[in-house]
Amino acid sequence: MALNRPSSSHSIFKKRSAQSPASAADYLSALSQADARARKTSSSSSSRSTPTATPALSFSSTTTGASDDTLLEGDMDNSDRLSLPPVPPTSEQVFTTVHTEFGHCANEAHRHTSQHDPNEKIRHVERDPPYYILISTYISYLILICLGHVRDFLGKRFHPSSYKHLMPRDGYAPLNSDFDSFYTRRLKKRIDECFAQPVTGVAGRTILLLDRISPDYNHTQIPTGTRTRALNISSYNYLGFAQARGGCADAVxxxxxHYGVSTCGSRLEGGSCDLHTIGEALVAKFVGAEDSLISSMGFATNSTYIPAMVGKGCLVISDELNHSSIRFGVRNSGAHVRMFKHNNMANLEALLREVISQGQPKSHRPWKKILIIVEGMYSMEGTMVDLPGLLKLKKKYKFYLFVDEAHSIGAIGPHGRGVADYFGIDPNEIDILMGTFTKSFGAAGGYIAGKKALIDRLRIKGYSGPYAESMTPPVLTQIIASMSSIMGVTGADKPSSQIQNGHASPLRIGNGSSSTINEEPEYHHPGPIPPKYLPSWLNLAPELASGLEGSLRLRRLAFNSYYLHRGLHKLGFIIYGHPSSPIVPLLLFHPAKMLMFHRMMKDREVPIVTVVVGYPATPLITGRVRFCVSAAHTKEDVDEVLRACDEVGDVMDLKHGLGRGKRWDIEEVVKRAVELVNMKQEDVDDA
Amino acid sequence: MDSASSTLEPVFTYVAHSISTVEQAFYRLPGSAIIERYVRSSHQNDPGRTLLEVILIILVIRTLMQSRTRADRNGKNFIEFSEKEIDELVDEWTPEPLTQPLTPAEEAELSAVSIVAGPNGPKPKLVNTGKTAYNLASLNFTGLAGNEHIKQKAIETLRKYGVGSCGPAGFYGTVDVHLELERDIADFLGTEEAILYSQGFSTISSVIPAFCKRGDIIVADRGVTLAIQKGIQISRSTVRWFDHNDLRSLEEVLQSVEKERKKKRAPLTRRFIVTEGIFERDGAMTDLPKLIELKTKYKYRLILDETFSFGSVGRTGRGLTELYNVPAEKVDMLIGSVAIGLCAGGGFCAGSKNVVEHQRINGPAFVFSASMPPLLAVSGSEGINVLRSSPSILASLQENIHAAHAILDRVDCITIPSHSISPIIHIYIRAPSNTLHPSTAAVSTKPSNPVSPLPRDAPQWDIEGEEKLLQEVVEEALAQGVMITKAKRLRGGMEISEARPSIRLAMTSALTKKETEKAVNVVKAALVKVLSKRR
Structure with a gap:
């Protein structure tokens, strides 16, 4: 069973000759020219406000100066073909992001907008593989399970010392029972190579892996001390804000x-600072709600605030694929739980009719309230919630709606405001908007937004308010900077320090903050925010403040998502989910293919790191690899992933999706990428 | 009759034919003879068993066919309705509002929460008053908040790692600095390994269900904090409670559990004692050596929450284990907070290799959450370095605590339940003399019922009234330039028992002894002023 790692020297995946890499000297000279231009433009002050056809990413001249020391850290040889763009920038183009963190892409054609097309169907269609795949997958698991039990049986008799921790010992029951840990020991352990790989540096467009080897079938992992730079299509870095350089990092x-790293305590017990109130007002503005609250951990946002909304006598109806944090919160709340089939509105309606007519179990009293919890985008399927369908049901059945936008906020919608934005629906129709900052904003933690009365109640009734540590200032600043750069700031051309005369009227929580904020008439997408929403000391770089860069990131992400999704589909793979979702799951089925896929992608000439997930995160047979696209990727990066998948997919027999006649070959996909992305969804299959 | 049998003839032959085909196909299968022999012999021995097994098979198939999302139509309590009736019921049903709006009192309290303008520290500027105040509210025991060296390190980390880690630990969210902090914590405490969670509060709520499953036994203190209560609740284990910080009561409960198990002849299950080092609810401290003795004697595992004692007691802040000179290895799961003890963010669980590795796959808040931002991890590591290299910080913290106690002990309208070296000092209002204070109440001889989280003769307090008085004290102290806070609770039955209202002072080494005395004297004056008005 032990698969021998193919020695990297004669891997079959090196047949493609490397494109002649841009020579380091060329690159440097272009860079220094770009530097000079950047310095000139920044010194000639506000003349930047008119964007050129290519809104170049230029944060500040200092980052360019700083970026070359990063580049010169031995990366200039570009032997991994990741450190430098394939085409060196012309002197017209000013890129001041580090290419390894945020890819350089000046081609305006490689942009797209994620927006709902009224004709499009939202139903989640699961494509089934041929029967031989299904059967052999079941057989693989059967073999693994039988083999595992045989090994346990023999091992316990011939090698009892290695089973000591599973046996009762001196009157202590074993810490984890033999049976409970069977899956971990006998199945997961075999593919442990795919999990918990230690990394270093920024989880941006590329990531530095700390290489490790296991001499004893994954029982121990030994770091080798070497590092490998790999193309990162795995991190939740949708808008590419995971950066150590640039305007957001400067703000942090x-x-x-100014603030240090800690606020020392919970929100209600001396751990609140002005940044929290500023951040909360900004988040409320961003998602289009009256008020919001911020929690220091995304998982805890669900697990500690849901119990403050529902309790005994209430019913929670939860999508069957909801995240563990939601289940944790619901279980702690004491409310009754029912589940409905993933994204299936007909199933939900039948359930609603049943539960409302039957009332509470046994007593048949009417439910106090019914809360439906769904996710905006599902992290394992890439499917998008059928929000219009839900809202139609909501009118009739009067339930409350909780949408967990952990993966959709910032990532989809023409303005990056999540699913409501994508469908063009007023976010106020959703009672509770929850989301995280880990994914699109390159920070950590989560928020809940909604009506002011609800949020104030949650502030004192949620577990986090009195007990959990508040969010730290650096994380808050990252959120404020990245979020305001998506929204844009009005009057951004003027230096912001003049506009603000200190924050003498801080937004106090619970003191009519929303009324002071919502002075402007309500309009659907609030557009740029007035500078009073930002802390006075924050001097946002002009590109961020203008909102140009934010919108560029959104459009790059949409292009990459559509391209990878449709490209893989056209190559013949089975892909789940919505094309505008940055999560692209590719179905592998067999447990052994999960390991092999991961390894073959990582051992390529340009290493690509992937996330493979199987049971129990997915149903037993639908093991998959999950790509997470980022705005930091360039089209060439997505090409690279597609080429890799094409080669690996042929070797591993993964193409069971589109019929052979309708498929494109890889060169055609790469060549017709822009056409593919802009196609109507119903035409994709037949093109 | 005859004609009927002739028309049925082809049907019978068809049935007979298909049965023989199935039979042949069955015998062609390898191993079918064994199955046949088994079925025959078992039927011969016990015909009832065949029936039982057939029923079993049908049941298994039925269970497998039912999906998780099936409608619960077969229950005894299901009432059939017509579509029209359902429509009427749907129209009739009016839900309660999602949440009740705040009462004026709650609103006043929420807007009275102190908010710091700018950096937090021993003397922050407050948004509420616009002035600086002495800070006896925020948890900054060793004054690490605002440490310039830590800030510098955090900035260096920012420039190398960015802010977020953008992934759970399993999927490229394990950054080298996380592993370094885990190692630093394990070295600092002297355990084999440690594991980092991204929030202090969620740590123990996740550690408990990672180990304690249905059927396991948890023996817990009645005065544990909400995080532990929630962890216990979600674990679905059998819970037995012992009186708050009373190890004699613990021993009685342990004996009764053992007796119960012997009586039922129940199999050996995992057994845990869950308690806190310094209690969040009142600042009392556990007698660790005695606790270890009991746990070893009765063969329990100990889950010890050191959130408030890690980074605040012991010569270098290693917590109770250092204070009592108990090797940390004796505590099976030692939970602490990086956010509180080291002024960074997150929490940890330290223990043996097995304990830690188990959580890497089974700790819900570890597996399903993004790992903590690298710059917070580095700040934590630097915090440990500071504690290691300058034990004088802890000494001055203790000096301040001592000074505070010296002042507060002379105030007769309050009682202090906290231990004399605890960095958090809770202040209760002394009950008016006509009602019996629980500590002076006649101690009942009968032990409490271990199944109930409430002790026998649970004392009753005028929660609303006391809260209101204490809030007045808080506001009075703030007006005099000292920021303090009430211990905030979830009221209305959300916690297992209503904690007694208190003011929670948090001591810090960042204030000098003089400043501490000055600040605590202000608190004392506010207490006296407000509480004397009451009578």
Missing amino acids: EESIK
Whole structure:
């Protein structure tokens, strides 16, 4: 069973000759020219406000200066073909992001907008593989399970010392029972190579892996001390804000100097600072709700605030694929739970009719309230919630709606405001908007937004308010900077320090904050925010403040998502989910293919790191690899992933999706990428 | 009759034919003879068993066919309705509002929460008053907040790692600095390994269900904090409670559990004692050596929450284990907070290799959450370095605690339940003399019922009234330039028992002894002023 790692020297995946890499000297000279231009433009002050056809990413001249020391850290040889773009920038183009963190892409054709087309169907269609795949997958698991039990049986008799921790010992029951840990020991352990790989540096467009080997079938992992730079299509870095350089990082540095790293306590017990109120007002504005609250951990946002909304006598109806944090919160709340089939509105309606007519079990009293919890985008399927369908039901059945936008906020919608934005629906129709900052904003933690009365109640009734540590200032600053750069700031051309005369009227929680904020008439997408929403010391770089860069990131992400999704589909793979979702799951089925796929992608000339998931995160047979596209990727990066998948897919027999006649070959996909992305969904299959 | 049998003839032959085909196909299968022999012999021995097994098979198939999302139509309590009736019921049903709006009192309390403008520290500027105040509310025991060296390190980390880690630990969210902090914590405490969670509060709520399953036994203190209560609740284990910080009561409960198990002849299950080092609810401290003795004697595993004692007691802040000179290895799962003890973010669980590795796959808040931002992990590591290299910080913290106690002990309208070296000092209002204070109440000889989280003769307090008085004290102290806070609770039955209202002072080494005395004297004056008005 032990698969021998193919030695990297004669891997079959090196047949493609490397494109002549841009020579380091060329690149440097272009860079220094770009630097000079950047310095000139920044010194000639506000003349930047008119964007050129290519809104180049230029944060500040200092980052360019800083970026070359990063580049010169031995990466200039570009032997991994990841450190430098394939085409060196012309002197017209000013890129000041580090290419390894945020890819350089100046081609305006490689942009797209994620927006709902009224004709499009939202139903989740699961494509089934041929029967031989299904049967052999079941057989693989059967073999694994039988083999595992045989090994346990023999091992316990011939090698009892290695089973000591599973046996009762000196009157202590074993810490984890033999039976409970069977899956972990006998199935997961075999593919442990795919999990918990230690990394270093920024989880941006590329990531630095700390290489490790296991001499004893994954029982121990030994770091080798070497590092490998790999193309990162695995991190939740949708908008590419995971950066150590650039305007957001500058703002965070400023905040650490000013605030330190901690706020020392919970929100209600001396751990609140002005940044929290500023951040909460900004989040409310961003998602289009009256008020919001921020929690220091995404998981805890669900697990500690759901119990404050529902309790005994209430019913929670939860999508069957909801995240563990939601289940944790619901279980702690004491409410009754029912589940409905993933994204299936007919099933939900039948359930609603049943539960409302039957009332509470046994007593048949009417439910106090019914809360439906769904996710905006599902992290394992890439499917998008059928929000219009839900809202139609909501009118009739009067339930409350909780949408967990952990993966959709910032990532979809023409303005990046999540599913409501994508469908063009007023976010106020959703009672509770929850989301996280880990994914699109390159930060950590989560928020809940809604009506002011609800949020205030949650502030004192949620577990986090009195007990959990509040969010730290650097994380808050990252959120404020990245979020305001998506929204844009009005009057951004003027230096912001003049506009603000200190924050003498801080937004106090619970003191009519929303009324002071919502002075402007309500309009659907609030557009740029007035500078009073930002902390006075924050001097956002002009590109961020203008909102140009934010919108560029959104459009790059949409292009990459559509391209990878449709490209893989056209190559013949079975892909789940919605094309505008940055999560692209590719079905592998067999447990052994999960390991092999991971390894073959990582051992390529340009290493690509992937996330493979199987049971119990997915149903037993639908093991898959999950790509997470980012705005930081360039079209060439997505090409690279597609080429890799094409080669690996042929070797591993993964193409069971589109019929052979309708497929495109890889060169055609790469060549017709822009056409593919802009196609109507119903035409994709037949093109 | 005859004609009927002739028309049925082809049907019978068809049935007979198909049965023989199935039979042949069955015998062609390898191993079918064994099955046949088994079925025959078992039927011969016990015909009832065949029936039982057939029923079993049918049941298994039925269970498998039912999906998780099936409608619960077969229950005894199901009432059939017509579509029209359902429509009427749907129209009739009016849900309660999602949440009740705040009462004026709650609103006042929420807007009275102190908010710091700018950096937090021993003397922050407050948004509420616009002035600086002495800070006896925020948890900054060793004054690490605002430490310039830590800030510098955090900025360096920011410039190398960015802010977010953008992934759970399993999927490229394990950054080298997380592993370093885990190692630093394990080295600092002297355990084999440690595991990091991204929020202090969620740590123990996740550690408990990672180990304690249905059928396991948890023996817990009645005065544990909400995080532990929730962890216990979600674990679905059998819970037995012992009186708050009373190890004699613990021993009685342990004996009764053992007796119960012997009586039922129940199999050996995992057994845990869950308690806190310094209690969040009142600042009392556990007698660790005695606790270890009991746990070893009765063969329990110990889950010890050191959220408030890690980074605050012991010569270098290693917590209770250092204070009592108990090797940390004796505590099976030692939980602490990086956010509180080291002024960074997140929490940890330290223990043996098995304990830690188990959580890497089974700790819900570890597996399903993004790992903590690298710059917070580095700040934590630097915090440990500071504690290691300058034990004088802990000494001055203790000096301040001592000074505070010296002042507060002379105030007669309050009682202090906290231990004399605890960095958090809770202040209760002394009950008016006509009602019996629980500590002076006649101690009942009968032990409490271990199944109930409430002790026998649970004392009753005028929660609303006391809260209101204490809030007045808080506001009075703030007006005099000292920021303090009430211990905030979830009221209305959300916690297992209503904690007694208190003011929670958090001591810090960042204030000098003089400043501490000045601040605590202000608190004392506010207490006296407000509480003397009451009578």
